[in-house]
Amino acid sequence: CKTLPSSGFCSTALTAVVQAQTHESAEHPGATPLPASCREEMYPCTRMYSVHRPVKRCIGRLCLYSLPRVYVINNEICMRTVCQQDEYLRAELCRELSGWPRRIERSATRKRCRNRRGNLKTWANKA
Incomplete structure (x- = not known):
């Protein structure tokens, strides 16, 4: 088993998943194709x-x-379909959880910037 440097996963497991997908797609010729803005992504689903x-x-x-x-840990590699809109919503959720304002509010609302400029809390002002 070779470990891939970028992800740390076993390369034989990745090739097994890819081979299984090609066999599945060959078995199901009538499967619906993905939209242009979507892609399939492999991710570790450890249970x-x-x-x-x-x-x-x-x-x-x-x-x-x-x-x-x-307790048994089951390391697997799963597939999910990721669309561009889903990635944008996930990025916005990540911004909100980390304390940053939403991008839409940040560009439209100027009150926060004015309040921050008027009350600067720096080390120079505290001393």
């Missing part, structure tokens, strides 16, 4: 789930079985 695995513990001749909960 963690719990299972109960039996464990045998023996003390002398007496053996006991217990079912502790064990």
Whole structure:
């Protein structure tokens, strides 16, 4: 398994996904094509789930079985369809969550800029 430097994923897993997709597209010739502004993107979808695995513990001749909960991490590579509008909405959500104003409000509303210029809080003013 070779690890790709850009993503850190196993290259054999990527080729397996790509080969599986080509086989699926060959099997379904009537599949709907993607719109021009959309593309398919591979992303890591790591899932963690719990299972109960039996464990045998023996003390002398007496053996006991217990079912502790064990967490299993399943590393997979999934496909999703990403359109240009979805990317824009995701970027706007990321801006809002990080504390930046929305781009639409920033260009249309000038009150925030005037308030910031009038009340400058710099190290020089605090001293």
